[in-house]
Amino acid sequence: MAPKIFIDGEHGTTGLQIRTRMAGRRDVELLSIPEAERRNAAMREDMLNSADIAILCLPDDASKEAVQMVSGNNNVRVIDTSTAFRVNPGWAYGFAEMDGDQAERIRAARFVSNPGCYPTGAIGLIRPLRAAGILPDGYPVTVNAVSGYTGGGKQLIAQMENPDHPDAISAPHFLYGLPLTHKHVPEMTVHGLLDRAPIFSPSVGKFAQGMIVQVPLHLDDLTEGATMESIHAALVAHYAGQDIVTVVPLAESKALPRVNAVELEGKDTMKLFVFGTPGALQVNLVALLDNLGKGASGAAVQNMDLMLAS
Numbered sequence: 265m266a267p268k269i270f271i272d273g274e275h276g277t278t279g280l281q282i283r284t285r286m287a288g289r290r291d292v293e294l295l296s297i298p299e300a301e302r303r304n305a306a307m308r309e310d311m312l313n314s315a316d317i318a319i320l321c322l323p324d325d326a327s328k329e330a331v332q333m334v335s336g337n338n339n340v341r342v343i344d345t346s347t348a349f350r351v352n353p354g355w356a357y358g359f360a361e362m363d364g365d366q367a368e369r370i371r372a373a374r375f376v377s378n379p380g381c382y383p384t385g386a387i388g389l390i391r392p393l394r395a396a397g398i399l400p401d402g403y404p405v406t407v408n409a410v411s412g413y414t415g416g417g418k419q420l421i422a423q424m425e426n427p428d429h430p431d432a433i434s435a436p437h438f439l440y441g442l443p444l445t446h447k448h449v450p451e452m453t454v455h456g457l458l459d460r461a462p463i464f465s466p467s468v469g470k471f472a473q474g475m476i477v478q479v480p481l482h483l484d485d486l487t488e489g490a491t492m493e494s495i496h497a498a499l500v501a502h503y504a505g506q507d508i509v510t511v512v513p514l515a516e517s518k519a520l521p522r523v524n525a526v527e528l529e530g531k532d533t534m535k536l537f538v539f540g541t542p543g544a545l546q547v548n549l550v551a552l553l554d555n556l557g558k559g560a561s562g563a564a565v566q567n568m569d570l571m572l573a574s
C-alpha cells in the first residue's frame with residue numbers, strides 16, 4: 265500500500281508548491297481537504313491521524329496545534345515547514361546536506377523541521393567554515409539577504425500583486441526586520457554553530473521566487489592563514505558527494521558580472537559562491553536559491569523522500 269501523505273495547509277503558498285511537486289507520483293497517496301474546509305479542526309485532526317507523513321505548511325501556532333493533534337499517535341511522522349520546532353533538539357533539522365550524517369538523521373526521524381529559506385543559505389555558507397575551524401569564536405557574522413515576495417505567503421503576495429490591497433506595497437525592493445530580531449536568527453545561530461548571534465538584515469524584491477543570501481567576511485579576522493581559496497576548498501569538501509548544493513568554481517565566479525536573484529526559480533538546488541579578489545583581505549560568500557524550492561517546498565519533498573526510504 266502506498267504511504268499516505270497529508271499536507272496541512274495544502275492551499276497556501278508552500279503547500280500548493282509541494283502538491284505541484286507531488287503531482288503524478290504513484291508511490292504515495294495524497295490525502296486532501298477541500299479548500300473551504302482548510303480550517304476545519306476536526307477534519308484536519310482526522311486527516312493528520314490517517315497519514316503516514318503529515319507535512320505542515322501552516323503558521324507557527326497552527327503547526328504546534330497540529331503536532332498536539334498527533335502527539336498520541338506514533339504511526340504519524342511529521343515534517344513541519346514553520347519556525348516552531350527548528351531549534352528543538354527533539355526534532356531533526358531538515359537540511360540534508362548540512363553534515364555528512366544529516367540525511368540519515370532525517371531518514372530515521374519521526375519529527376523533522378524543514379529549514380527556513382534564509383537560514384538554508386546562511387547555514388549553508390557558515391556551518392562548513394565553523395566545522396573546518398576557519399570562522400573563529402566571536403566572529404561578528406552578518407547576513408544580508410533578498411527574497412522573492414512569495415516568502416511572505418498569501419498575505420505578502422496579495423500586498424505585492426494587488427495595487428488595490430489596503431496595505432499594497434509599491435516598493436520594488438524594501439528592507440524589513442529592522443529591529444534585527446527576525447525569527448530566523450536563533451536557527452541561524454544554532455545550526456550555523458555560531459557562539460554569537462549574527463546581524464541579519466532581510467529584504468524583499470518585486471519578484472515572486474528567488475533568493476540571494478550574503479555573508480561578507482574579513483579574512484584578517486578569520487583563523488590565521490584563511491584565504492579565498494581555502495574557504496572555497498572547505499565548501500567544496502563539505503558538499504562533496506551530492507548534487508543539490510553546488511559550490512561554483514572560483515574561476516567561474518570571477519568571470520560573473522552579476523548574480524541574478526531569480527536564476528534558480530523553480531529549482532530545488534542551491535548554488536554557493538565565493539567572491540573577492542585573490543590576495544585581498546575580504547570575501548563575500550553568496551548563496552543563491554529559490555525561497556520556495558530548496559528554501560521550503562523542494563526541501564520538504566526531499567525530506568519526505570528520505571523518510572519514505574527508511
Ligand SMILES: NC(=O)C1=CN([C@@H]2O[C@H](COP(=O)(O)OP(=O)(O)OC[C@H]3O[C@@H](n4cnc5c(N)ncnc54)[C@H](OP(=O)(O)O)[C@@H]3O)[C@@H](O)[C@H]2O)C=CC1
Nearest residue numbers: 273275276277278321322323326345346414415417418560
Ligand atoms: N513561503 C515561503 O517561502 C516559506 C514559508 N515557510 C513557512 O511555511 C509555512 C506556511 O507558509 P506559507 O505557505 O508561505 O503561508 P500561506 O499564508 O501562503 O499559507 C498558509 C496556509 O495555512 C492556512 N492556515 C492558517 N492558519 C490555519 C489554521 N489555524 N488551521 C488550518 N489552516 C491554517 C492558511 O489558510 P488561510 O488562507 O485561511 O489563511 C493557508 O492556506 C509558514 O510557517 C512559513 O513561515 C517556510 C519557508 C519558506
Ligand SMILES: CC(=O)N[C@@H](CCC(=O)OP(=O)(O)O)C(=O)O
Nearest residue numbers: 345346347380381382411415416
Ligand atoms: C519574505 C518574507 O516575508 N519571508 C518570511 C520568511 C519565510 C520563511 O522562510 O518562512 P519561515 O519563517 O517559516 O522560515 C519572513 O521574513 O518572515
